[in-house]
Each structure stands twice: as C-alpha cells, then as structure tokens.
Amino acid sequence: MGKKVVLAYSGGLDTSVAVTWLKEQGYEVVAVCLDVGEGKDLAFVKEKALKVGATESYMIDAKKEFAEDFVLPALQGHTLYEEKYPLVSALSRPLISKKLVEIAHETNADAVAHGCTGKGNDQVRFEVSIKALDPSLEVIAPVREWSWSREEEIEYAKEHNIPIPINLDSPYSIDQNLWGRSNECGILENPWAAPPEDAYDLTVALEDAPDTPDVIEIGFEHGVPVTLDGEKMQLDELILSLNDIAGKHGVGRIDHVENRLVGIKSREVYECPGAMTLLTAHKELEDITLVKELAHFKPVVGKKLTELIYEGLWFSPLTKALQAFLKETQQFVNGTVRVKLFKGHAIVEGRKSPNSLYDEKLATYTKEDAFNHESAVGFIELWGLPTKVHASVNKAAESAKQPEKVQS
Amino acid sequence: MGKKVVLAYSGGLDTSVAVTWLKEQGYEVVAVCLDVGEGKDLAFVKEKALKVGATESYMIDAKKEFAEDFVLPALQGHTLYEEKYPLVSALSRPLISKKLVEIAHETNADAVAHGCTGKGNDQVRFEVSIKALDPSLEVIAPVREWSWSREEEIEYAKEHNIPIPINLDSPYSIDQNLWGRSNECGILENPWAAPPEDAYDLTVALEDAPDTPDVIEIGFEHGVPVTLDGEKMQLDELILSLNDIAGKHGVGRIDHVENRLVGIKSREVYECPGAMTLLTAHKELEDITLVKELAHFKPVVGKKLTELIYEGLWFSPLTKALQAFLKETQQFVNGTVRVKLFKGHAIVEGRKSPNSLYDEKLATYTKEDAFNHESAVGFIELWGLPTKVHASVNKAAESAKQPEKVQS
Amino acid sequence: MGKKVVLAYSGGLDTSVAVTWLKEQGYEVVAVCLDVGEGKDLAFVKEKALKVGATESYMIDAKKEFAEDFVLPALQGHTLYEEKYPLVSALSRPLISKKLVEIAHETNADAVAHGCTGKGNDQVRFEVSIKALDPSLEVIAPVREWSWSREEEIEYAKEHNIPIPINLDSPYSIDQNLWGRSNECGILENPWAAPPEDAYDLTVALEDAPDTPDVIEIGFEHGVPVTLDGEKMQLDELILSLNDIAGKHGVGRIDHVENRLVGIKSREVYECPGAMTLLTAHKELEDITLVKELAHFKPVVGKKLTELIYEGLWFSPLTKALQAFLKETQQFVNGTVRVKLFKGHAIVEGRKSPNSLYDEKLATYTKEDAFNHESAVGFIELWGLPTKVHASVNKAAESAKQPEKVQS
C-alpha cells in the first residue's frame, strides 16, 4: 500500500505542482490550507486542491489561535528582528507545522510536505517545528528537491494539466497573515532602488494618506489589547481592524536588508500596519507601568525570543521559558493608550494606567514636589565613588611611571 | 584670600543668581559658557556673566569637538536610551565638565559649580565627570543647595539687582545642542496629555510639513557622515544642516516617559531631526556592510554605552573600551544612503557601499542564483538536531512516567 | 503614647546597644531573632533581648522557608556574584525583612530597625526590602545613626549595663546561614595577605582534609535536590548535612575582593561547602538535560538574578519574572549526580537522568554511530557563508583602493 503525505497547500503554482509530483513519488496527498488572516478565498483554495489531485482537502480557520498563542507573545516581547521586522511569516510557520502534524496524526499519514525552496528561512522553520512535534514523521520539500527553473516548472504544469495562475509573471513573492505582509524579489533585489508602489498592498503611500488623522484608543489588560475605542474585541479581529485603519494612513511600511538564518542577506519589504501600531502602543504603556530594572532587562528576553522565532526554534523549551518570563511581567500592563494615526505615523499622544508608576508629585518641578533633593548628594557620592577612585589611582600610577614629566 | 569657582553659566536666571550667591559664599566667580550648538547668542551671554558679577567670563566654541568626540560614538553606537532618547543633554555634560576643569586648572580655581537641581540626571553627570577628571576639585550645586521655591529665587534676584528674563513664566525647561533639544515640565507632566505645539521649536508639526519631499544623500567613511548631497562637510555643520532640512519636514519628535537615574519616571519631549536622520541612515548602511554575528552583537555594546552615557559615566574606562570596539567595526561602514525626508519620516530608500555584503547572485530567485540549495538539507538537519533529540527524549520520559496512558 | 519598633536582634553588642538606644529615642522595642541556619543558640538570644530591655522577643525558625523560597532559586539560577560569591547574606536579608514587617504588622509597630553600618550592602537590602513590603513603615539604622567608634560604643554599653561579649576583640565580622558563612575585616583588609586559618569555621584546611574521599549521590527532581545517598530530605536539612560532609573535606572556601553596591571594593572570605557542592552538581545535571540554546541563555538570566539579589532588589517584580523563567526550565532537571568530595574539591564523577539529551548513539565514534556525517558539509557551507562573503567583498574592496599594488 502507498504512503500518505500531508501537504501545506496554498493554491499557488508551486504547491499545485507539488500535488502531482508527490503522487508521482507514490504518495497519496492530503492538502491542508490554513487561514491565518491572509485575506484569501480559502474555500476556493480548498476546492482547487482536490481538482489538482489531492485525496482530501482541509481548510482550517486558525486566526484566533494564531493571534492568541503566537502573535501575542511576539507583541508582548516587542519582537523585531534586527530592530525592524515583526516576524510575520516566522510566527505562522510553527502554527502551520502544528496543524500539519495534527492532520498527519488524524489521517495516519507518513509524511508532511511544504512548498519552500532551499534558500529561505521558512524551510528551516517548518522542518525543525515538525521534527519537534513528531520526530518520526518524514518531511518532504518538493520544490527544493526538484530544483527546476521557472520554465521547467511551467512546462511540467502544462504537461500535467495543472492550471497556471494568471499573475504568474508577477515579480514578487508574497506571504501574508494578520500580523502583516512580506514581499521579496524582483526589483527589490537592488538595495539602492526604492521599492515600487505596486510592491505594497495593505498600506497607502504617504503621498495618498488622508490629511486628517484618526485618533484611536487601545485598551490593554495584562498586556493584551482587548478594546479598540472602548469596544471589546477578540485579538485577531482587533488586529485586522487595526490593519484597515492604520493601513489607510500608511502606517507600517518596512524596507529591510536582513540576515537570513541560511547565511545570506536578503532584501524584504513588509507592511504591518496593525502590528506596528500595537507594538508602539504596548511599549508606551510599559514605559509608565514597568519598574526601571524590569524595563531595562525585558528587551534582552525579547531579543532572544525574536532570534528563536526567526530561527525556527519556536518549539524549543527556551521559548516556553521566555514566555513564562513575559507572562509574569504583563500583569502590570493595564490601561489605555491614545494613538494618532497620521501620515504613516502611529503616534502615542497619551497613556494612562491604574498601575502607572509615573508619579506627578515626584516628577513635578512645582511646589507639589515630593522628591527629596537632599538624597541626591549621597546618591551621587556613592554612585561616582568607583570612577573617582579609579581616576585617583590611575593618575597616581601614571605619574609614578613618568618621573621625568613630574620633574620638568 | 578668597577661593575661586568656575561656574557653568547659561545666561538664565538660575546661574545668574548663582553668581551672586557664590560670591556671598566667599567665592570669586569665573563664568564659562559653551557653544555646543544650542543656537543662542553667546557673546551676549558672555557679557551678561560679567554684568551679574563674574570676575572673568569665557565663551568657548566647542561644536566641532562635541560633534567629533562625543556625538560621533553615540551615532555609531546607535545610542537610544530606552530605545527612544538619543542622549542629547547626556552627551554634552561630560564635554562641559571637561572644559570647566580645564578652565579651573588654567585659572587656579578651587571649585567648579553647575546650575542643576537635585532631582535630575545632569547633576550626576556633572559631578561624576568632574570628579573623574580631577578628584581634588570641590563641586558646588548652588540651586540644589539653596533649595528655594521659584518665588523665593525671584525675590532674591530682585533684591540683588539680577535681571529677570522676560520669558520667566514659560512652563518649560529647555536644553539644546546640535544633537537635539529637550523639554520637560508644565503640561507635559500629565502623560495622558499630548504635548502642545509650543513645546516644539526645531521641527514643524506634521500638519504643516511640506507636501513635497526632500531626497538627500549622505556619504559615510568609516562610519562617519562626511558628505551631504555630495558636498564634504565638517560633522558639526553636517548635523546642523540636517537639523534644518529634516526639521522642516517634522522629522525627529520624541515623546518619552523615561526612567531617570535618580529613581523617578519623568516625561520629556525631544526634537532631534538631524540625529534621527543620521541614526536611521547609519543603521541601514550597517545592514548591508556588517556581517551577521557583528550586526547582532553590536547592539549589546551600544546598549551598554547608552547606559553609561545616560548615567553619567562617560569618563569610565568602560566607555573607552566600548568605543574601541565600535571603532574597529566602523572600518566597513562606507557608502552612500539615500534618504527621503517627508511628513515626519526619514525613509531610507537606497543604500550602496563598496563593502556591501548583499550579494545579488546569492539573494536572487532568478537563474543567476549562486546559492547551493542542497546545503540547506544538511544545515537544517544539524540546526534542528538538539530540538529533535529534546523532543524525542522528553516525550519518552513523559510516557515512561504515565504507563496507564500507554496501556489504554 | 510612645512608638513601637521591631528590631532585627542578633544577640551581639551592636543590636544589644541598639535596644537601649532605641528606648532612649522613645521607642518600645520588639526584638526578632531568626534562625536561618546560623547555628547559634537562639533560645539564649531570645532571652537576652528581654534582658537588655526589649518588651517582647520573638524567635522564628525560618530555615525551611529560607531554603525553599530564597536559596532554591539562587541554586537553580547558579547565582554567583562576580562568578565567585554565592550570595549568602544577600539571600537572608529579604527573608528577615519580610519577617520583621510581619511582626511589625502583628504588633502594630511604627518602625523597623536593623543593625547595619553605613558602608555595607546589607543596609540597602534591608531598607529597600522593607519599603517594598510596606512603604509606610519607618526604617531606623541605629548603628549608622549614632556613628560611634568602637570605644564610644563600649563606653555607652558599660554606662547602660549592657553585657559586653567576651570575643569582642575578634578582628572579624561574621554572618552565617545555611547557605554559608561570610567573614570580613582585620587582616583580610590587605589583599596581598592570605586569610589566616582562624578566619574559617565551617571547613577544614586542605592540609587537614582526610586522605580518603567521600562519594555521595544527590538526587534532583525538577531542579530541587531531594535525596542524599538515596535518602529523602527536606532542603534545609540536606544543605546542612552537605555543609558537614563537604566542610569536612575543605570544600567551599572562597576569597573574594568584590565590588560592593555602595561603591567600594571590599575583601571577604566565604565558606560555602554545601552551596558549592550543590551548585556544581546542579550545573552538571543541567549539562546533560538542557538543550543547547537554553543552556546558553540561562546564565544571562542567572546573572541578572544575581545582581538583583546582591543589590537588594529581591522584591522587585523583575525577580519574580526571572524566577518564572527558571521554574519553567527546571522541569527537565531530574536525575542523579555522583560527587566525590576530596581535598577541597566537589568533583562530579557521574550524572544520569531520564531526561538526558546525551545520546551515545549520536556521540559515539564506534559502529553504533547514528550521526549523519554528510549533513556537516551543507551545515558548514551555510554556517561559514557570511564569513566567506565578508572576506571576498572586503578583500576586493581593499584591492580596489590600492590599484598600485595590483599593478606591480
């Protein structure tokens, strides 16, 4: 009897060809298509899988799980790879892997397949995640294995009656979910060239942004964004709403030459209107609610979490430990942030919190001042003591070495 | 015979009153006023010092030294305190301290005085710096010592014929140099309130920013910005030029609730049009010229440098060691960055460098592709091996603990 | 009516004098003495407090709480200040503070007092902890306030009939609990001098250590040492047992010139036989049970925890967040470690665990080898790719700059 493979199916040319190719390798193909907020017609994709030869086809709405279990820790950890990229695709890969493994178990499949090439980060993320979840499953990467040119692939598709998408000559390679949209290739490969307007989809150009701002209020409970302008919303819906309203103002365009895990630099264009708005707002709420030493160490944890996610190690026990740290910190992150969306900016204009550590009585320069100015004298003396001793000793040591200078 | 004190003189009420107050304490007062790019009429200030009672008055143009010795390492280290504040005042304090000590040595003074209160960071920066440079000098902080209310100070000024500035009822406390302008107090003390427009001076409001961008090219040599649109410029002049052109587009407004060294949170508004433009451009040039492991570790050094500068430890030997690290890294940071200044943004649209590590042949998805896709298979296997072993072992350990589950 | 103060009472001269001194300041004194494993006769101390004038006297056995809530996280975090000092006193201060505040609440006291001087770390730890637990309590530091010389203090004691301890001329200042014993002062103040033998109490000199080792087995569950040679023990008892057996072999002497929080370097001698044995064993068990990326990041968390504890910030929310991280990691730390105690060493000779990630099949060089040697080729190619591109580009850039060299 033949073997069975669960394929992450996107509806595009690569994975459509993969269905046929896998069948030729002797596999029965189960297609799985996930909705993580990419805004595609997934019912159509599910049908298409069957048309191109899959035995079964699953469509899973994973938006809520994606937002709550994957995006939320990234938001709370302020995970920006190389201080710029909010990990859009890197976050969805472990979730997709998890679903693929679940379906593989349900359908008694022997293998799992993904449509990545051999030079991106995503192949690493898929394969490490799948092996972490079930080391016994075989993992197949048809596109990497067949290593055809574009022309060869189209030839194969035509021979096997696989429908060719009409936008095939698009120079871009796109991935999208509710946390943002990534785009690489084509003209973008020259880092001196500005990205052309048609590289963008979720955001308007600054030139086209409206002349009046929108001012919104985001409410947080324990570090979770829970209301938008006072209205309770599920996290995935809140992010999608923010994508609309912030995208309308051109917020969240990112142009990044980044260091891939596989050893090359690549240039990517991202659009993350909701993500950048939430990251900004959350950071500012932390600025008033987290005590200094916590505020200063948390980015170390965030940076490590960023690396793990980018590098495909979501299912590492270190990820869980970092999340336990973050969870503990978020209990104080309650309150409301007022954000002005305007001309590509998400500007925090105000923040308030029942846990605010900003104390006007301590901060003020008016008569209300409750700060003990005398304390500063003792503080400075001890704070500066090591530097002072260092200066005294080493000047003395220096002079001792240079008697001729002292003499002259 | 009386003692002599060198006073950092700004021309404002506090330091003018301090001249008289110090004389009452038995000191002869030498006034020193530094030009670090604050855009004030310093000849006037120099004269005023003598009028209010100083024996001598120095005016020192320190813009070039400030830019090259203090601002440049901050630029190359991407020093943003709490990821937001480019250390404007924190950078000038050690330079001012250095000049005060130099003048103290030239004039055989016994003490040095500054005009800081007892709750800010600057008192720490002055006093630790001065003690580092000459532990034998006495340091006096008149404003902190007399601890008068505003009313008492004005009363004293009137009694002693010290001129009262006309803008005395300004609710703001301002400090400015070529790296930016800081503003605190007044309405800003409520973190829910947006800063009013009159809190800003170097930048236009987004609402008033021009509808056509300026596109500029900044040339870097060894991490130093050396040309603006092809024209060679001294660093201080280049920064001041950028302040103008980027300020005109509303670039560089920062609204920050920050953790002061002295234990309180305070809310500050900064304007740093030139600084933010240069920091952005420099980072993007590093993105194409620094190898991954260097790009990933350098921020650790930058963060530590930021802390040292913010916390008054410029003259620590650690500062020098961090700078030695940075200097070594900057040899590769050569090239040109094209920046679009528009609606409050400094957007890097292009970067090019003779040291660019971005290799189109490796990055491309076209036929030119020089990347060995096969290598990925081996890479992923070893990269994911620890995770796979961890998963296998701990699933086995888990099952071994729960025999009943295995049986059923 | 008078005010009431809760005093941390040790039975020594300082705190005995403090009872009288506090009464002279108008306070009713409640003495509290904690047993954290210092091996003193605490019933006697409790009585003495009443004799020297306390109204009430509490003796609290806090050994179990100290071990489980304070020492355990320090063990699991491998907290060694400046890589040497296992935080002996720094760990007990927050617990003592907690108990003082509890008694203050029970007895409706207005203030809390401790016997620290003005130049140590402990005053900071006590005062920050007490303020964290109840910001409304007054904190008094009699010894720091009266600032008497030794002679003046003795004079005062004699005048007030306070018993003078017979070992008053001891040159040492000792603090001890179950995690170790610290000693400072006297001859130790010269860092070129070796500590004299009478500075030590818990450990024998190497010269006197037995010629036959003891080999023990320590069993861990979730990172907690739970058995000694197979026998289940409560943590405080296990540590005290290890102090005996490891002390007998001279394990755990530490001679450290350390950087105090208050800005000076001081030289301390510590004895931590149980602590050093457990820290060594625990680390080695982690070496086989923690996955690489976790093993490499955990020390960053441990170092920050160390700093917080040393610097008196136990009750910071950051401490809790770091502990949440640690707790998550410890689930894998199960197994047994065999330790040879001999001539001042605690040598781990063997470690085994159901969660061991050491896989003989992967590690072996015999025929059993399950490692795929082919994978290394691809791994190395991608691992070294950035370095290779860097070398190619920058050699080319270098040559391009020096055409004369190329020509010749």
Add this chain to the structure above:
Amino acid sequence: MGKKVVLAYSGGLDTSVAVTWLKEQGYEVVAVCLDVGEGKDLAFVKEKALKVGATESYMIDAKKEFAEDFVLPALQGHTLYEEKYPLVSALSRPLISKKLVEIAHETNADAVAHGCTGKGNDQVRFEVSIKALDPSLEVIAPVREWSWSREEEIEYAKEHNIPIPINLDSPYSIDQNLWGRSNECGILENPWAAPPEDAYDLTVALEDAPDTPDVIEIGFEHGVPVTLDGEKMQLDELILSLNDIAGKHGVGRIDHVENRLVGIKSREVYECPGAMTLLTAHKELEDITLVKELAHFKPVVGKKLTELIYEGLWFSPLTKALQAFLKETQQFVNGTVRVKLFKGHAIVEGRKSPNSLYDEKLATYTKEDAFNHESAVGFIELWGLPTKVHASVNKAAESAKQPEKVQS
C-alpha cells in the same frame, strides 16, 4: 598537470592514509605539521610525511605566535566554553588554517586538506577559517569523504603499505597544545562513568599529588603574564612551565558534557594546568584593578568571544572588535598574583598592583575609615525609590480591584 593539496599532517593513521588517498584522487601532497606545544617529536613526523608519500613536508614551530596571538586574547577574555572548557583545540585551529593557507600560497597549491571527521567541531573551524583567508581555495576532508569504518581504513593502510601505529587500539582521541590537552571517546562516552586514570597525561591524580604546596608568583603587565617567580619569560615558555608545575599538583582536570556546534552533546576530558592557573590569577588581578562597571560588562564580551572561537569564527570581524575592547581594558591589569598550587587547586592567596582600586581607607572598619557613612542614606533612598513606588502603586491598584476584601 595534476593539482596540489596542502595537508595538515599529524603523523597518525588518518592523515597518513590521507596522503595516499589524496594522491589517488590525483593530488600532489604537501604535508604541514605545526608545533603548537603538543610535545610530539615533530622532526619524526616531518620525515614520516615524506615516507608515506608527500612531495614536500614542512614543520613549523608556531608556539610563540600561538601563545601571543591566539591564547593571550583567550586568557584576557576568560574564555571558558559553557563556563568550563578553555577552548584548547578551538584556539589552534585558526592558526593551523592560517599556516596551511600560507603554505598553499607559497607552493601554489589548489587545495587544503584536514583530517577531521564529519561530526566534530574542528571540521567547521578549519573550513570556515580557510574560506575566510582565501575563499578561492578548495577544502578537502578525506576522512569525512571516505567514511570508512576503522577496519576498512586499516585494510586500506595495509594494502598501501602505510605503517599502522602501535597504539592503534587506544580507546582515546587526543589533541594537545600548550593551552591544554583534550580527550574524548571510549569509556568516556558514558557520562555516569568516572574517567579512568589513563585518560590523563598532563596531571597527576589528586591521590598522588604532593603533600607540600608550591607557591608561585606570576607578574602581569597590561594583562600579559610576563614573569614567573620574578623571572621574565616568553608567554609560550611561561605557559609550558606552568603546565609542568601545576600539572604536578593535579591542577586543571576538567570533565565536561558539552554542546557541540554540530548539534550533539559530547563528553570530553580536558587537562589544562597552566591555563586554569593563569585564568584564575588573571581574574583575581582584574578583581582589584578593574572598576565595577567594567568588571561587570567584560564577561559579556568574553562570553561572545568564547562562542565565536568555539564556533569557528576566529576570522570574523567581530573577533577583532571584541579583541579591541579587551586590549583597551588590559592597560590597568598590572601587578603580581601569588598562587598556591596544592592538591588540584590553584589558590590565589594574594594580589597586588600599582593600579589597585582596593582602598583600605575606604574598606576598613577601623578608625582609618574614609568612607562617608551619611551618603548611604541618600543613596538608599534613590536606589530604592522605583521599588517603593512600584509597591505603593500596585498595592493600591490591587485593593482598588478587590473592594469586597477591603470591606470585610
């Protein structure tokens, strides 16, 4: 015409077989043997290379260069991988690679070959280093390529008249240089088993260590050990002398289950008598000469340097930048350290320095005390202020949330 390969030749079976194997692949073989302090008869090895078929054979004494350019930064950076392993082999690999590339250039060779297998770290170190120094050179790893069993290799050797070493049945795989000796395999593959005595060579067992200590004095200039008991010595000679004297006392045995770069855990036994003595002495000298903030940050740099060296990235520009940091710090590290070598310990009993920041006048508890005890009050108030505000605010926030508790 045939191609030429430069082979790192050790005289052992693997590289002797490699000579013949490479010739069969059509290469002319140039053998290179380096003396980095491994204590072998290298003249014999040089001759043997020619006997087994090499065209040319080089023997290079690289001890001084190894000590000064590779070992010294490792000493100054306190590089201990996973806090245990002083990077013995990891340090020699880049030097050997450099020499191989130099000889390849001198002899116009096309390729470079090393004798590593496919599962160790050294293959990575060799190949990344060689590619960094000359990306155009081919790198061959014969042992990894032929992938024979031990029996097949011996069969091949016999057929080709390659001499079989007499100690071929040794269960160990050894590498040695002046910084230490590493040993893996055989019985060591069981981490529960203690290493047998015959696994060690440079150090005596504790049981056999002399009953009288040696006390030595090591003099440092700018962080470089320059004298031993007052006698000036070249660094390589000083280390070799220390290996003798400290090895005689059983100093420097390390038993380590470590995480290899290639994804597995392996168990290694190291002997580093000189290295561990110098690392201990150097750290203690820094303890009295480095100012606190430098002492606390330097380990971050050291840890990164350790990773780079372990992971084969010696020739990364990051390595140079980290070394620039270290060099700057070492100017203060002057003085003498007295070390007692006894029963496996290198105990620092005294340290003195013209740059010592340990100030007895500040540290003392006698009448000489120059520390201002009053300053502590102000220091503690500001140091603890964030914690206090946090406690006040969050207790209030907590109560506000739980009115029922407040009521009852």
